[in-house]
Amino acid sequence: MDLLVIAIILAGLYMAWNIGANDLANAMGTSVGTGALTIKQVIIIAAVFEFLGAVVFGNRVTSTIAKGIVPIDMISSIHPDIVVLGMLASILAASFWVTLATFYNLPVSTSHSIVGSVLGFGLIAAYNGIISFSDIHWTVLLKIIASWFISPALGAIFAFLIFSIIRSLYLHRASDMPAVEKKFLFLQIITGCYIAFAHGSNDVANAVGPLSATLNVLGVTGTGVPIWVLVMGGLGMVIGMATWGYKVVETIGSKITELTPTRGFSAQFATASVVLLHSYSSLPISTTHTLVGSVIGVGLAGGLAAVDLGVIWRIISSWIATVPIAALTSAIIFVGLEVIF
Secondary structure (H helix, E strand, O other), X not given: OHHHHHHHHHXXXXXXXXXXXXXXXXXXXXXXXXXXXOHHHHHHHHHHHHHHHHHXXXXXXXXXXHHXXXXXXXXXXXXXXXXXXXXXXXXXXXXHHHHHHHHOOOOOOHHHHHHHHHHHHHHHHHHOOOOOHHHOOHHHHHHHHHHHHHXXXXXXXXXXXXXXXXXXXXXXXXXXXXXXXXXXXHHHHHHHHHHHHHHHHHHOHHHHHHHHHHHHHOOOOOOOOOHHHHHHHHHHHHHHHHHHOHHHHHHHHHHOEOOXXXXXXXXXXXXXXXXXXXXXXXXXXXXXXXXXXXXXXXHHOOOXXXXXXXXXXXXXXXXXXXXXXXXXXXXXXXXXXXXXO
C-alpha cells in the first residue's frame, strides 16, 4: 500500500505537469499571439498566478473531482484498495492522453480527460458488482458535461460583445488604430494574470482531485483537501509550463484567428470570468473550451473568413475523442492494476 501511495503521488505530479504543459496556452496564448509578452515572460507570470489560483481557490473543484462523480465513500468502506487502484488508473489514463495531445500541439481539455478517466474506473467497478450503475452520480456528470458546451458558448458570446463594444467606442472613433491597440497591450497582460489565476483555481483539481480522494480513503489526510496537496499540484503545473508549455501556445495564439491586443484582451477577460464563475460553483469546466470559444468569438466579430475552420475542426475532433479515450484507457489500466496487485 505504501508503494501505491508513492505511485499515486508521482502520478498526480505527472498530471499536474501535463496540465501546465497543455494549458499554459489557455492563460497566456493570446498574449504571445499579439506580441504583448514573450514566451519567457509568459511562463514567469503564468507560474505565479496559476500557483496562487491553485492554492487559494482550488479546493472547491477538487472536492467535485474527488468524490462528485463516483461514490468513493461507498467503495472505500468495503474495498479501500479498489479506490487507490481506480484513482491511480484515472490519473495515468488522463495524463497519457494529455501528453499525446500536447506532443501534437492540440489544446485538449484536462478536465474532460480526468472526468472521463474517473468515469471509466467507475463503470468497471459497477460492472464488477462493487457498486451499481445507479450509484454513479449521473446528475453531477450531466451538469459537468452541460458546462462543457455552455462554457465555450458563453466565452464566445461574452468575448464577441466585449470586442464589439471596444471596436465601437474606441477603434472606430480613433484617428490612430495602432495607438489604441498599444494601450490594450498592458490591459491584456492584466487579463492574462486574471485568467492564469482562474485557470489554476479550476484545473488544479484535475491533478490533485483523485490524489486527495485516495489520501482521504487511506487515512493519510482528513476529509478536506490538504494545503500541501494544492501546493504540490500548483508546483507541478509551474514545472509543466516551464518545460513544455510553449507547444500549444502557438495554436491558441496564432492559428485560430489573427489576434490584436483588443481581441486578445476581450478573449482573455471573457474566459477568465466564465472560468472563475464555474470555480465558485464547484464545477470543473474546460478552460481550453472556454478560451477557444472566446478566441472564435472575437474572430467572428471580423467575419467568418477571419477564422481558420480547419484548425477549429482539428481541435473539436480532439475534444470529441477525449472522454471516450480517457474512459477506455482508465478502464484498461484499472483492470491491469487489479491483476498486478
